[in-house]
Amino acid sequence: MRIELQNISKTFGKFQALKDVTLTVPSGELVALLGPSGSGKTTLLRIIAGLELPDNGSGPMMFDGENVNRRPISERGVGFVFQHYALFHHMNVFENIAFGLKVRPKKLRPSKKFIESKVNELLKLIHLGGLANRYPHQLSGGQRQRVALARALAVEPQVLLLDEPFGALDAKVRFELRRWLRRLHDEIGVTSVFVTHDQDEALDLADRVSMLNQGQIEQVGTPYEIFHQPKTEFVLNFLGNVNFFHGSAGDGKVVLGKINIIAPQFKDMPVRPAHVFVRPHQFDLDTAAKSGKSMPAKVTRIHTAGSFVRLELVTEESEAIQADIMPEKFVDLAIDIGSTVHVHPKEYMVFLQSETKLPDTEIDSRTIAKKNRALKKTDKPV
Amino acid sequence: MAVRRKLLAQRRVLPGFGLTLGFTLAYLSLIVLIPLAGLALRAASISSEKFWSILKDPRVIASFKVTFGASFAAALINCIFGFIVAWVLVRYKFPGKKIVDAIVDLPFAMPTAVSGIALTALYASTGWIGKFFAPMGIKIAYAWPGVMVALTFIGLPFVVRSLQPALEEIEVEVEESAASLGAGRMQTFRKIIFPSLLPSLLTGFTLAFARALGEYGSVVFIAGNLPMKTEIVPLMIIIKLEQYDYAGATALAAVMLVVSFVLLLAINLLQAWSRKRLSP
Amino acid sequence: MKTKLSFQISKATTAKRSKASEDPLWVRFLLITIALGFLAAFLILPLTIVFKEAFQNGVRAYFNAIRDPMALSAIRLTLLTAAIAVPLNLIFGVAAAWAIGYFKFSGRNLLTTLIDLPFTISPVVSGLIFVLLFGRRGWLGPFLDEHGIKIIFAVPGIVIATLFVTFPFVARELIPLMQSKGTEEEEAARVLGAGGWRTFWKITLPNIKWGLLYGVTLCSARAIGEFGAVSVVSGHIRGATNTVPLHVEILYNEYNLSAAFAVASLLALLAIVTLIFKSLFGRKISIVRTTSSIAVDEKGIL
Numbered sequence: 001m002r003i004e005l006q007n008i009s010k011t012f013g014k015f016q017a018l019k020d021v022t023l024t025v026p027s028g029e030l031v032a033l034l035g036p037s038g039s040g041k042t043t044l045l046r047i048i049a050g051l052e053l054p055d056n057g058s059g060p061m062m063f064d065g066e067n068v069n070r071r072p073i074s075e076r077g078v079g080f081v082f083q084h085y086a087l088f089h090h091m092n093v094f095e096n097i098a099f100g101l102k103v104r105p106k107k108l109r110p111s112k113k114f115i116e117s118k119v120n121e122l123l124k125l126i127h128l129g130g131l132a133n134r135y136p137h138q139l140s141g142g143q144r145q146r147v148a149l150a151r152a153l154a155v156e157p158q159v160l161l162l163d164e165p166f167g168a169l170d171a172k173v174r175f176e177l178r179r180w181l182r183r184l185h186d187e188i189g190v191t192s193v194f195v196t197h198d199q200d201e202a203l204d205l206a207d208r209v210s211m212l213n214q215g216q217i218e219q220v221g222t223p224y225e226i227f228h229q230p231k232t233e234f235v236l237n238f239l240g241n242v243n244f245f246h247g248s249a250g251d252g253k254v255v256l257g258k259i260n261i262i263a264p265q266f267k268d269m270p271v272r273p274a275h276v277f278v279r280p281h282q283f284d285l286d287t288a289a290k291s292g293k294s295m296p297a298k299v300t301r302i303h304t305a306g307s308f309v310r311l312e313l314v315t316e317e318s319e320a321i322q323a324d325i326m327p328e329k330f331v332d333l334a335i336d337i338g339s340t341v342h343v344h345p346k347e348y349m350v351f352l353q354s355e356t357k358l359p360d361t362e363i364d365s366r367t368i369a370k371k372n373r374a375l376k377k378t379d380k381p382v
Numbered sequence: 383m384a385v386r387r388k389l390l391a392q393r394r395v396l397p398g399f400g401l402t403l404g405f406t407l408a409y410l411s412l413i414v415l416i417p418l419a420g421l422a423l424r425a426a427s428i429s430s431e432k433f434w435s436i437l438k439d440p441r442v443i444a445s446f447k448v449t450f451g452a453s454f455a456a457a458l459i460n461c462i463f464g465f466i467v468a469w470v471l472v473r474y475k476f477p478g479k480k481i482v483d484a485i486v487d488l489p490f491a492m493p494t495a496v497s498g499i500a501l502t503a504l505y506a507s508t509g510w511i512g513k514f515f516a517p518m519g520i521k522i523a524y525a526w527p528g529v530m531v532a533l534t535f536i537g538l539p540f541v542v543r544s545l546q547p548a549l550e551e552i553e554v555e556v557e558e559s560a561a562s563l564g565a566g567r568m569q570t571f572r573k574i575i576f577p578s579l580l581p582s583l584l585t586g587f588t589l590a591f592a593r594a595l596g597e598y599g600s601v602v603f604i605a606g607n608l609p610m611k612t613e614i615v616p617l618m619i620i621i622k623l624e625q626y627d628y629a630g631a632t633a634l635a636a637v638m639l640v641v642s643f644v645l646l647l648a649i650n651l652l653q654a655w656s657r658k659r660l661s662p
Numbered sequence: 663m664k665t666k667l668s669f670q671i672s673k674a675t676t677a678k679r680s681k682a683s684e685d686p687l688w689v690r691f692l693l694i695t696i697a698l699g700f701l702a703a704f705l706i707l708p709l710t711i712v713f714k715e716a717f718q719n720g721v722r723a724y725f726n727a728i729r730d731p732m733a734l735s736a737i738r739l740t741l742l743t744a745a746i747a748v749p750l751n752l753i754f755g756v757a758a759a760w761a762i763g764y765f766k767f768s769g770r771n772l773l774t775t776l777i778d779l780p781f782t783i784s785p786v787v788s789g790l791i792f793v794l795l796f797g798r799r800g801w802l803g804p805f806l807d808e809h810g811i812k813i814i815f816a817v818p819g820i821v822i823a824t825l826f827v828t829f830p831f832v833a834r835e836l837i838p839l840m841q842s843k844g845t846e847e848e849e850a851a852r853v854l855g856a857g858g859w860r861t862f863w864k865i866t867l868p869n870i871k872w873g874l875l876y877g878v879t880l881c882s883a884r885a886i887g888e889f890g891a892v893s894v895v896s897g898h899i900r901g902a903t904n905t906v907p908l909h910v911e912i913l914y915n916e917y918n919l920s921a922a923f924a925v926a927s928l929l930a931l932l933a934i935v936t937l938i939f940k941s942l943f944g945r946k947i948s949i950v951r952t953t954s955s956i957a958v959d960e961k962g963i964l
Binding site: 497534628638646 | 689694696797826908910
């Protein structure tokens with residue numbers, strides 16, 4: 001089932017959780033709503049479910065073309081899975097899963113036999129075959145979440161909504177369930193939307209990721225698109241590690257400190273300030289300088305445990321840089337803590353700034369880890 | 383005691399165990415255990431024939447009927463209305479809620495003699511409430527309904543206070559989940575909310591019932607104390623004492639004690655059950 | 663595991679309920695009306711009528727009733743009783759809470775249940791057990807007679823009966839409080855070299871002071887208001903063995919209604935003060951309780 005939301009806004013008292021959000025979820029896809037806390041992703045999910053109502057003046061929300069704004073939650077055909085499972089404590093696994101079927105109005109209620117076979121089918125699907133008589137308090141966190149999922153699926157919902165479904169679980173269980181959910185989705189094919197603040201989870205699991213920040217959608221795209229082709233600084237900063245430089249762009253080049261990079265895309269543009277971003281793996285390192293194209297930096301830490309070697313460097317201006325290089329390259333360079341290397345960005349991303357003031361020639365670079373920063377929205381990137 | 387010695391031999395970081403435990407046990411024995419033992423001994427010294435003849439006395443039997451019947455009815459009324467009160471206090475917002483929440487404890491804080499005379503004044507046929515029922519021929523004060531009213535008053539906080547924590551424990555998500563699965567409000571209440579409240583409701587009922595059984599002050603004014611009709615067991619005990627019928631008083635008191643203990647046991651079991659149920 | 667206590671003003675109400683878990687407006691209206699109606703009939707009206715009847719014959723008659731010598735002597739006796747019973751039960755309560763709250767030993771649950779006993783026994787039975795012990799035909803009757811000591815039908819009996827019925831109040835407040843608060847601070851003090859008493863005065867006491875105050879309030883209210891047990895042991899001798907509640911009874915039985923209610927209104931005022939204390943202190947007590955990791959064993963109410 002296809003979901004379309006147009007111009008949805010939601011305020012709680014003085015706080016605006018969603019500002020004019022428009023989103024489409026194609027039928028059968030597994031879509032992630034990703035963002036930091038407070039970005040509005042859970043609110044959006046709950047609005048789709050009918051647990052919250054959008055503000056007056058919001059646009060329509062359509063399920064397969066039908067406006068469901070006025071429809072109460074029990075009639076929307078959504079399956080909802082909560083972060084803390086919300087299982088019915090006084091009922092066993094079987095009764096939990098059967099609940100949705102048992103509360104149907106008499107006319108639509110399936111026979112006892114049907115319910116039994118359906119529940120058993122689901123139990124097999126979630127690999128909890130022999131545990132029908134157990135009570136929630138006798139199950140592990142991962143098992144409870146699977147029961148919650150089966151319970152939501154029992155009523156054959158048109159859309160499955162999951163609110164940080166693995167948030168309450170251990171890392172290992174989380175990983176396993178992630179894989180399992182993907183396989184389940186591939187098997188069943190129901191349109192699914194899940195909320196997470198964990199970028200690994202979103203990028204790993206989803207067909208499409210919608211990034212939210214402060215109540216607005218920053219970007220929607222496949223995992224590849226949003227990671228490698230971020231449209232805003234926020235998205236770029238949120239996903240993975242990135243080094244940040246104050247520089248300038250224009251007159252056919254991009255300048256960061258001593259580095260001048262030829263950039264034909266800026267040929268006809270006067271010089272303006274710009275934020276230049278380089279991901280750790282986009283740096284090239286050499287022991288010899290490339291004049292005008294590289295900057296010197298001293299190695300402060302070396303992390304060799306991993307599939308690549310991570311170097312922490314400090315520039316002459318005492319700014320920190322992170323560079324990731326292949327182990328073979330590291331061996332070739334034969335460097336150690338205290339050595340000086342020259343870094344050269346192979347690739348980079350530029351976000352132009354709106355002030356016309358030129359920056360100083362000093363480089364102001366920082367490595368920004370996975371922290372969320374509320375950065376100003378900038379002009380179109382290149 | 384070997385156990386005591388073993389405990390004292392354990393090294394404890396905090397001091398004062400021996401002192402406080404010793405004092406506690408001594409004080410407890412002096413004030414509570416020995417006097418109760420006195421009652422038990424005295425009761426045991428009554429021959430079982432005498433015991434039964436005391437209990438079979440029609441006036442005594444009538445008083446048991448009044449006490450148990452009215453206490454049960456009162457506890458039941460408290461279950462119904464107490465449930466509504468607890469529900470409203472936990473889930474809804476309305477002006478003056480904090481005051482209402484505080485006033486629920488009034489029966490607990492108010493001296494029983496004061497409640498007794500106040501309720502009587504209220505429910506007598508000339509009282510503010512009693513006068514509505516008088517033309518219908520319904521007598522509240524000085525009749526069985528009056529006893530029930532007084533016992534309802536006394537048990538009111540028990541049901542409400544037992545239910546409140548249980549109501550607060552209910553996660554909103556569970557209700558939302560039921561709604562998302564298609565259940566209507568009534569279905570959600572019947573199948574999800576109420577079953578999780580049942581243990582606390584029963585605990586509250588039992589507490590109210592147990593309290594009502596032994597209640598004296600609030601009842602003895604409104605009851606009218608008509609023999610065979612509105613006498614309660616505590617009153618019978620006093621009557622026998624005034625007649626120096628120590629055996630009679632003891633027998634009745636022993637029965638009341640045994641019932642109290644049984645109910646106390648039931649309450650403990652219920653509380654354990656509700657704790658098990660509530661744990662996620 | 664979440665632990666919520668009945669003292670807390672419920673969190674569920676202050677959080678906004680979502681559409682799916684909200685009851686329809688008419689249901690809410692109906693239930694609130696029923697609840698308030700029930701409470702008005704059973705709680706507010708009785709309270710009001712006490713004061714209405716008390717002032718039935720005017721303000722002057724009210725004060726006359728209170729200043730009557732018999733009333734004053736009843737007040738004196740009541741206060742004396744409370745002044746003896748409450749401190750004793752306070753010391754006991756603290757000692758019991760220290761032993762039970764801070765240490766593990768076999769029989770701990772049994773002990774807690776035993777302490778609760780007076781709470782579950784009918785007041786009349788509470789009085790009876792002392793008559794059986796100290797009364798004329800009681801175990802110690804002859805002995806006391808010989809030595810001219812009067813307990814039943816005299817002040818000592820009233821004090822002892824009051825001690826019995828108010829026995830658990832302070833302990834019941836403090837035990838769960840100290841169990842949930844934990845011993846970390848005291849242990850830290852000991853490690854730093856503080857002695858036992860020092861630790862108690864400077865560390866424990868400040869932490870439990872609200873629970874203590876509240877327990878004392880309840881204990882006093884009960885001591886002052888106790889009727890059934892005192893009625894059995896007192897002999898109702900005017901001017902000598904009448905407490906305030908008994909005096910109310912006497913006035914009432916003499917059909918001196920407005921005087922009875924006038925004196926009763928003093929007790930009603932005390933009840934109101936107790937309720938106010940509870941709503942003020944309740945919050946502070948629950949804050950201490952909930953800042954711990956051990957689940958609290960709630961043994962009943964108040």
